[in-house]
Amino acid sequence: xxxxRVVTALILFSVLLVILFLLPAAVAAVVFASIAAxxxxxxxxxxxxxxxGRVMFAGLLLLLCWxxxxxxxxxxxxxxxxxxxxxxxPGPLWLRFRWTLVGNDFLGYALGLLLLGATWxxxxxxxxxxxxxxxxxxxxxxxxxxxxxxxGRAFGRRKLAPAISPGKTWEGVAGAVVGVLVYAxxxxxxxxxxxxxxxxxxxxxxxxxxxxxxxxVVGDLFESLMKRQAGIKDSSNxxxxxxxxxxxxxxxxxxxxxxxxxxxxxxx
Numbered sequence: 001x002x003x004x005r006v007v008t009a010l011i012l013f014s015v016l017l018v019i020l021f022l023l024p025a026a027v028a029a030v031v032f033a034s035i036a037a038x039x040x041x042x043x044x045x046x047x048x049x050x051x052x053g054r055v056m057f058a059g060l061l062l063l064l065c066w067x068x069x070x071x072x073x074x075x076x077x078x079x080x081x082x083x084x085x086x087x088x089x090p091g092p093l094w095l096r097f098r099w100t101l102v103g104n105d106f107l108g109y110a111l112g113l114l115l116l117g118a119t120w121x122x123x124x125x126x127x128x129x130x131x132x133x134x135x136x137x138x139x140x141x142x143x144x145x146x147x148x149x150x151x152g153r154a155f156g157r158r159k160l161a162p163a164i165s166p167g168k169t170w171e172g173v174a175g176a177v178v179g180v181l182v183y184a185x186x187x188x189x190x191x192x193x194x195x196x197x198x199x200x201x202x203x204x205x206x207x208x209x210x211x212x213x214x215x216x217v218v219g220d221l222f223e224s225l226m227k228r229q230a231g232i233k234d235s236s237n238x239x240x241x242x243x244x245x246x247x248x249x250x251x252x253x254x255x256x257x258x259x260x261x262x263x264x265x266x267x268x
Contacts, residue, residue, distance in 0.1 A: 008240050012248075020131040029124045033065040036120040039245040042235040043112040046226045046246075047101050057109065064117045069124075076121050076264070080257035083118030086111075087254045091218045095164065100229045119253045122260035129263060136187065137259045140209070141216050141251035143183045144176040148217075151175020160217075165224040173217055180213045181206065208262060212255045219254030223247070 019031050040061035044054040068075040101108035126134040152172030160168040184205070188194040197205070223246055227235065234243030242248055 008242050012239070012242075020127065020134060025124075025128055028127055029069070032120055032123045032127075033062055035245060035249075036065060036116050037062045038238065039119075039249060040112060040116050042238075042244045042246045043108075043116065046230045046232070046235060047105065047108040047112075048103075048230060049105070049108075057112065060109075061113060061116055064113055065120050068117060068121050076125060077261070079114065079118040079121055080125075080261050083115055083122075083257040084261060086115070087215050087218055087258070091215075091222060091254070095161065095218065095221050095225060098163065098225060098229075101226065102229055115253055118257040119249070122256035125260045126256070126263065133263065137212075137256060138252060139183065140180055140212050140259075141255055143179050144213050144216050145220075145251065147179025148172035148176035151178075161221055164221050164228060168217075168221070176217065177210060177213055180209050184209055212259060215254040215258060216251035219251045222254070223250035 019028050023031065037058040041054045041058040044057040049057070068079060101111065123134060126137055148168070149172065151174065152167070152169045155171040155175070156169035158170045159166065160170050160173060185194070188197070188205075223235070227233065235246035236244030238244050239248060246253075
């Protein structure tokens with residue numbers, strides 16, 4: 001199992017680098033849309049929708065991506081803004097009260113289109129700015145997950161959300177925060193940005209990193225809740241040793257829209 005996870009992870013990372021750095025931006029956007037469509041297919045499965053409905057939902061997500069592209073900046077702000085609001089406010093409440101999408105097709109479809117559409121447009125926007133920028137944002141979730149895993153195994157005592165994901169602990173969350181801050185410090189120092197940063201910039205950057213890390217945890221728990229309510233372990237078996245697409249991008253779905261908005265507002 002571990003070998004399959006490592007091999008799949010290496011292949012996925014290699015493919016991602018090819019997509020980000022070798023493909024034209026327009027082709028990369030199509031690939032991102034295809035990934036989002038697969039995630040939509042899995043999302044519909046978590047809602048216990050039949051096979052035809054799952055394919056239809058994936059096709060609807062592809063159509064939405066095209067329409068977001070056609071509309072342009074207004075659609076970007078609408079979807080990313082609405083997604084960020086969801087993860088900041090209703091998302092934590094959703095976990096607190098353990099609401100369900102199963103049996104509520106309209107809400108499930110609408111929420112899936114919003115969150116996955118926002119993820120696609122955020123990836124495209126960040127990639128257009130710089131492939132390295134997109135890698136940097138994605139790395140926040142990667143570093144957070146790895147640090148949380150090892151911190152949780154070493155020090156985990158207090159359960160974070162035992163009714164949703166029994167393996168996650170508050171000590172793991174603390175490890176994720178430390179890991180992300182250390183990662184950002186190393187990157188900023190290596191890039192020469194740390195020496196140029198003011199105290200205010202460092203404070204704002206740290207707050208943003210903490211917020212993104214917290215949103216990543218919420219996104220992870222949200223998908224875990226959907227799987228628990230659907231009675232399944234993984235969103236699919238598309239990725240050997242890793243489950244499905246949603247299992248790998250659950251944190252990124254929550255992180256990417258807010259990160260893209262911040263870069264659009266503050267990165268001009």
